[in-house]
Amino acid sequence: MSKRYYLCDIIGDGLDPETAFRPAIADYTGNFAVSIPTDSNGQPLGSSALTIVAALNHAALKEIPGVDQLPVFPLDGKVNGLNVAARQSLEDTIAKRGINVSVDNAAGYRSTLDALGKYIDPNFDIDNFDVSDV
Secondary structure (H helix, E strand, O other), rough: EHHHHHHHEEEOOOOHHHHEEEEEHHOOOOEEOEEEEEOEEEEEEOOOEEEEEEEEOOOOOHHHHHHEOOOOOOOOHHHHOOOHHHHHHHHHHHHHHOOOOOOOOEEEEEHHHHHHHHHOOOOOHHHOOOOOOO
């Protein structure tokens, strides 16, 4: 089982457990962790969520509408180690979602993902964001 990070649309209306707010990938896999901060009325603060998924096969998940897989890269690697296509994909995904996070070549991938998470949820901590391999 491997883990991948995704930026996903937030779906659902939050009216009952069947239609709870969740990442778009939730309807295709049950083994994920997500942070969706809400306002005082229980409405999501944004339209995207950073999600980590543990699955045997991630190929089908990349085709889900509203789901963008982030590059597969070691968390402790420097962003400048990403190949050109992977870096461009990361930058395009961030820009497409209107997320104001720059991708710094000198930064570690962990700090880039942490910045994405903090943009969405100020209380996000990449070191406490994981999912079991069950």
